[in-house]
Amino acid sequence: MAENVLPEKGLSLYRKVRNALLGGLTAVAFVLAVTPLLAIIYVAYDRGKAALSLSFLTTLPGGFPVGIEGGIANGIVGSLILILIASLLSVPVGVWAGLYLWDQSHTPLAKATRLLSDLLLGVPSVIWGVVGFYVFSTNTGYGFHWGFSGLAAGLTLGFIMIPIVTRVTEQALRDVPRSYIEGALALGASRFQVVRGLAIPAAITGIGTGILLGVLNVLGQTAPLIFTNYYNTGIPKNLVGSNGSVGDLAMQIFIYIHEPSKGLHVKAMAAALVLTMIVLLLDMGIRLLAWGSRKYAQRMG
Amino acid sequence: MGVTLESDKKSNMDEGQTLAKETFSTVSAVPPPTLLPASPGLRPNTPDSSEHGAETKSVLRDLRKVSTQRIHRSERIFQGTLLVGGLFVLALFATVLGVSLVEAWPSITKFGWSFLWTSTWNPHRHIFGAWTYIVGTFWVTGIALLFAIPIAILSSLFLSDYSPKWLVGGVSTLMEMLAGIPSIVFGAFGIIFMVPLLRDHVEPFLANTLGRHWDFFNGDAMGYGILAAGLVVGIMVIPLVATVTRDSLVMVPRETVEASYALGSTKAEMVFFVKLPAVVPGIIGSVILGFGRAIGETMAVLLLIGNQASIPTSIQDVGYTISSLLANTFTYAVIDPLYSAAEIELGLILLVISLVVNTLGRELLMKLMGGRLAGSVGGG
Numbered sequence: 001m002a003e004n005v006l007p008e009k010g011l012s013l014y015r016k017v018r019n020a021l022l023g024g025l026t027a028v029a030f031v032l033a034v035t036p037l038l039a040i041i042y043v044a045y046d047r048g049k050a051a052l053s054l055s056f057l058t059t060l061p062g063g064f065p066v067g068i069e070g071g072i073a074n075g076i077v078g079s080l081i082l083i084l085i086a087s088l089l090s091v092p093v094g095v096w097a098g099l100y101l102w103d104q105s106h107t108p109l110a111k112a113t114r115l116l117s118d119l120l121l122g123v124p125s126v127i128w129g130v131v132g133f134y135v136f137s138t139n140t141g142y143g144f145h146w147g148f149s150g151l152a153a154g155l156t157l158g159f160i161m162i163p164i165v166t167r168v169t170e171q172a173l174r175d176v177p178r179s180y181i182e183g184a185l186a187l188g189a190s191r192f193q194v195v196r197g198l199a200i201p202a203a204i205t206g207i208g209t210g211i212l213l214g215v216l217n218v219l220g221q222t223a224p225l226i227f228t229n230y231y232n233t234g235i236p237k238n239l240v241g242s243n244g245s246v247g248d249l250a251m252q253i254f255i256y257i258h259e260p261s262k263g264l265h266v267k268a269m270a271a272a273l274v275l276t277m278i279v280l281l282l283d284m285g286i287r288l289l290a291w292g293s294r295k296y297a298q299r300m301g
Numbered sequence: 302m303g304v305t306l307e308s309d310k311k312s313n314m315d316e317g318q319t320l321a322k323e324t325f326s327t328v329s330a331v332p333p334p335t336l337l338p339a340s341p342g343l344r345p346n347t348p349d350s351s352e353h354g355a356e357t358k359s360v361l362r363d364l365r366k367v368s369t370q371r372i373h374r375s376e377r378i379f380q381g382t383l384l385v386g387g388l389f390v391l392a393l394f395a396t397v398l399g400v401s402l403v404e405a406w407p408s409i410t411k412f413g414w415s416f417l418w419t420s421t422w423n424p425h426r427h428i429f430g431a432w433t434y435i436v437g438t439f440w441v442t443g444i445a446l447l448f449a450i451p452i453a454i455l456s457s458l459f460l461s462d463y464s465p466k467w468l469v470g471g472v473s474t475l476m477e478m479l480a481g482i483p484s485i486v487f488g489a490f491g492i493i494f495m496v497p498l499l500r501d502h503v504e505p506f507l508a509n510t511l512g513r514h515w516d517f518f519n520g521d522a523m524g525y526g527i528l529a530a531g532l533v534v535g536i537m538v539i540p541l542v543a544t545v546t547r548d549s550l551v552m553v554p555r556e557t558v559e560a561s562y563a564l565g566s567t568k569a570e571m572v573f574f575v576k577l578p579a580v581v582p583g584i585i586g587s588v589i590l591g592f593g594r595a596i597g598e599t600m601a602v603l604l605l606i607g608n609q610a611s612i613p614t615s616i617q618d619v620g621y622t623i624s625s626l627l628a629n630t631f632t633y634a635v636i637d638p639l640y641s642a643a644e645i646e647l648g649l650i651l652l653v654i655s656l657v658v659n660t661l662g663r664e665l666l667m668k669l670m671g672g673r674l675a676g677s678v679g680g681g
Contacts, residue, residue, distance in 0.1 A: 025455055029451065029455030033539050033540075036536045047493055104387075117394075119656050191376050223624070227632070279481050
């Protein structure tokens with residue numbers, strides 16, 4: 001770079017060395033930052049490739065210890081069930097709350113809601129697990145008494161998703177030009193008409209992004225499942241009660257990696273690779289969606 | 302008064318209304334039929350008294366009022382409906398805080414404040430204290446941040462000033478994507494790769510060099526322990542801190558940079574002595590968020606820390622954190638009300654710390670970023 005070359009002409013040796021050293025330091029730090037993250041993917045592939053095959057994705061675990069044979073079909077199906085339940089809870093509630101924050105953004109109550117919603121984003125996942133346990137799973141005291149079950153875990157994950165969807169929905173709505181909204185209101189549209197006909201259609205990609213972001217965050221959650229669902233090596237017939245646990249990819253990795261068995265570790269790394277790939281593909285989808293909507297907005301002027 | 306009103310609005314009114322106005326202002330009798338076509342359906346019964354003009358006027362006014370009121374009412378109903386959505390979020394927060402408080406109450410009342418600094422944890426004799434776990438949590442968080450912050454800040458400087466342009470977009474996207482890798486995958490990576498690496502190479506090396514002088518670096522090279530947990534959590538925190546720091550680096554005004562060059566500084570002097578001090582608030586914010594993320598981290602820590610309830614004295618020791626204790630033993634603890642209450646009080650401590658930390662980080666970054674969502678979701 002030209003700006004880098006010019007001033008160095010009459011520099012003292014000390015300043016020259018310092019310039020090079022500090023620049024080199026940032027490069028080293030950059031390598032240190034990126035390498036472990038790439039190493040994770042490489043290690044998962046390297047250690048798990050022995051177990052990877054198409055049937056790994058489509059068979060249930062078997063053998064002894066359980067999982068040494070077969071695949072992760074229970075985990076994939078279970079994760080899908082959990083995400084579905086979580087989305088069914090969090091999408092309506094989150095979008096609703098996001099609309100509220102957008103529409104009445106300057107009232108004190110909305111400000112408080114926004115603060116608390118943001119704080120919910122930072123609640124550690126073990127706390128969500130404990131809350132989910134007492135609200136859904138426990139068999140004593142108040143709560144739904146559903147036992148360790150897919151419904152309990154799904155709704156707990158839905159709790160985690162709600163603040164994410166809320167915040168991203170609000171942000172997406174705020175990105176709709178204010179003049180559109182004011183124009184519609186000036187033409188005599190009611191607020192409901194504005195929301196249904198203008199704000200939501202204009203913000204729909206943003207809201208979709210928010211939902212996917214929530215799914216992304218919930219997909220790898222393990223700690224809440226320890227409190228509300230645990231694990232199932234098969235696919236359950238019902239989602240409530242003592243036989244209602246579902247399998248889950250993240251939980252499966254946790255259980256396999258905890259066992260002192262080389263074979264299970266291979267399976268765990270293969271499952272970790274699958275989970276990572278799903279997460280990264282989803283993330284890429286989100287980025288494409290955001291990029292696409294930006295392009296679209298540009299073309300629309 | 303009536304006359305001025307009339308002159309103001311005359312142009313907007315049709316004949317009948319004008320007539321009605323005139324009748325009102327002059328209080329004279331005007332035959333009803335002229336009124337009727339102007340306001341069909343307003344008055345089904347034709348008024349025949351001499352005051353009908355005044356009544357028509359008031360009816361028109363009422364009608365206008367009613368219709369705006371009706372609009373207002375439907376708007377209010379809609380806004381009220383939206384409010385319910387917001388109340389859901391408030392209720393969710395109340396649930397989180399309420400459940401933790403109610404379930405922790407037996408332990409809070411029994412042990413009081415001394416719970417915080419008691420280091421005994423004996424479920425059989427019903428003595429519970431949080432100190433061991435609080436210390437363990439801060440050890441892991443501290444190691445993670447010490448590892449992550451310099452690397453994250455330096456690498457965001459690299460991305461903002463040193464790296465070739467074609468690298469920036471791709472790499473920062475990659476970093477953000479990798480930040481989304483689930484915590485359990487980091488934990489599995491730690492067990493498969495990090496633990497053998499530490500056990501066979503790093504920890505013996507530490508013991509043979511620094512460990513000769515300071516016991517702090519000595520210990521049995523097990524691989525598992527606060528070092529492994531801290532490093533892996535650090536790897537998880539790097540993308541978050543780097544991303545937020547880079548966002549604030551971008552906002553340093555171009556004039557500042559050029560002024561620094563004009564005064565003859567080298568590139569490194571500009572970057573380190575001008576740009577870096579300019580983004581200190583952003584860095585503090587990102588560190589606070591990183592702290593919030595690291596302190597709640599569960600699965601990776603649970604798999605790597607060794608889960609032994611002892612206070613670490615060396616960097617190679619095993620330990621226990623609040624979150625890993627809860628994830629590990631909570632399902633046993635629920636049998637005993639006081640045991641589970643003590644565990645939930647630990648969780649409450651964690652909750653309070655992360656709420657405080659996140660509030661601080663949020664306020665700081667909101668001020669800097671102008672309300673954009675910056676930050677992360679509590680670790681899995």
